[in-house]
Amino acid sequence: MQRRNTQQRRLIYDILSRTDSHPTADWIYERVKRYIPNISLGTVYRNLKVLKDEGLILEISDGKQSRYDARIDDHYHFRCDVCGNVYDIEYDIIEINPKVDQLRRSCGFKVSRFNIEFYGICRSCARGEESEKNN
Numbered sequence: 001m002q003r004r005n006t007q008q009r010r011l012i013y014d015i016l017s018r019t020d021s022h023p024t025a026d027w028i029y030e031r032v033k034r035y036i037p038n039i040s041l042g043t044v045y046r047n048l049k050v051l052k053d054e055g056l057i058l059e060i061s062d063g064k065q066s067r068y069d070a071r072i073d074d075h076y077h078f079r080c081d082v083c084g085n086v087y088d089i090e091y092d093i094i095e096i097n098p099k100v101d102q103l104r105r106s107c108g109f110k111v112s113r114f115n116i117e118f119y120g121i122c123r124s125c126a127r128g129e130e131s132e133k134n135n
């Protein structure tokens with residue numbers, strides 16, 4: 001039982017780490033089923049939660065739907081309002097440290113972590129193209 005759980009979890013992690021599309025649990029479920037046909041969506045959710053609790057993946061939620069990311073180094077996310085895709089934004093593009101310092105100086109708050117998400121229209125939607133990602 002324990003061994004099977006570990007194998008399922010590794011497969012889910014592998015699938016997630018091979019994409020940068022920040023997929024939903026449904027998307028992952030469709031792919032896991034190719035290897036484990038009798039797996040349930042609930043099992044996929046449970047494993048995603050364990051991976052998240054272990055700090056191996058990120059859960060990105062907009063309050064309605066969660067997406068998952070195997071990339072756990074420092075980066076931001078941009079979510080497109082049109083296609084719903086989530087894109088990575090490199091940390092050094094947006095300089096946050098001065099803001100954190102400002103917060104400490106003016107409010108006395110010592111920031112240990114933060115969560116910033118950007119919303120808007122992605123490049124391909126702005127071009128009026130059909131997005132190829134996540135289909």
Ligand SMILES: [Zn+2]
Nearest residue numbers: 080083122125
């Ligand atoms: Zn888009």
Ligand SMILES: [Zn+2]
Nearest residue numbers: 069071087088
């Ligand atoms: Zn990401």
